[in-house]
Amino acid sequence: MGRITETVKALLIINVIFFIGSLTLGDAAYKLFALWFPKNGNFQIWQIATHMFMHSQKTFAHILFNMFMLYMFGSHMENAIGQRKFLFLYFSAGLGAMLLQLAFYYFNFQPAYQSFIEAGFSNEEIIGFLDSGRYNTSVLKYTTEESVSDMFGAYHSLMVGASGAIAGVIAAFAVLFPNLPLYLMFIPVPIKAKYLVAGYFVLDLFGGITGQSVYGATNIAHWAHIGGAVIGFITMWYWKKNSFNQNRWN
Template sequence: MGSLTDTVKTLLIANIIFFVGTLSLGDYAFTLFALWFPENPNFGVWQIITHMFMHGNEAHIFFNMFALFIFGSVLERSIGQSKFIFIYISSGLGAAGLQILFSYLGYWENYDALIESGLSSNQISEMISSAIETGRFPNYINSSNIGAANSLISNFSVPMVGASGAIFGVLAAFALMYPNMPLYFIFVPIPIKAKYLIGGYFLIDLYSAITDSSILGPSNVAHWAHIGGAVVGFFIMWYWKKNSFNQNRWN
């Protein structure tokens, strides 16, 4: 794949520094830099950027940085540094936007379900405060509304972290630039064209997002963020290729 390009090297270093800092600061780092639901008091506008450098554990950062290492430099050498930075950041923002959108949809869907179950707005606010502060629900949360309560709290209080959205944008752009490049899936010694391997992974993520089930990876994966990043990366690269931008304009 060749040597690392400057931007990819900088991104790798930045993500590692953030991760080491997270190990030192613990929950405070996630409170400050993870992307929280906008209605959550922990939310800050800067988190739209900083969440891209936060990771939950060693496996999370390893697989994201491995994908960036494998595909990033090839793409950057092909389209130039400025274009690569633009597609990386734009994909990360697209990922955040779509994830927030579906978090809002889930929040209000469950909020309405709790209202229909007989709770008042004040009771729901009290429930949220109680769940966050004590980890317990008030006694008016019972078997008939516990599902909606759990889902609402999940949308409200689970932050988004990781470079996955930006990475998926890079992968989508790579597949569009090199659709027939043979790639090898881990543990499967058979070459698969980039458009099939990356496209297949996208379809698995789409299925997981729609069904709220996880086929690959842990159950807390932000699938809509992956999809948002991939869609943004794909359409940016498609637009550039379609209009044959002069690369010098971006370097």
């Protein structure tokens, strides 16, 4: 895909530094720099940015795959649209990914939370039992164990990874170069970028709706991927349609 650009190189280096730091600091790094659910006491405002550079320390596959995709598509996109637009695309897709995933967590959190409020519990009491893992079973008169479990899961969720931002870059690539043939490992037949990205989007949509991942892992933030891809698609579609320098998109 050509020579690696300076911006992509810097992003790769920052991600690797964060990953090495997380291996060194362990859980303390995730407590500080992963993105926690906003009602969780571990949430800090800077996590909105730092979570994009954190990756799971349980397996090297998470960061290796993300950095490989950033290398494959990032430099090509930066050469095509320039450094400023590339950075805007990357971070706006990352923020879009975060917002959609948080919306999903709030969707799981709110029903049981509202049931506790209606049962007469204060916000402080609810947060207290979420932190301790214990609650008064009388609240089950107003909600279900499944709903309470969903609330616990949302409250203790944390987001890490550059996947959402990279999904935006890949979606933008498909808008800019829709008919460019791409090759996948183990598949000898080239696939046009627009079809490959559409398939990727459908798989994540399936995982987000059903909760069943075709990738094998169970902790994938599918809605974050979708959010990043949607922002990347819309942003690139708008730029391509309204570019003042029409020759740049030929």
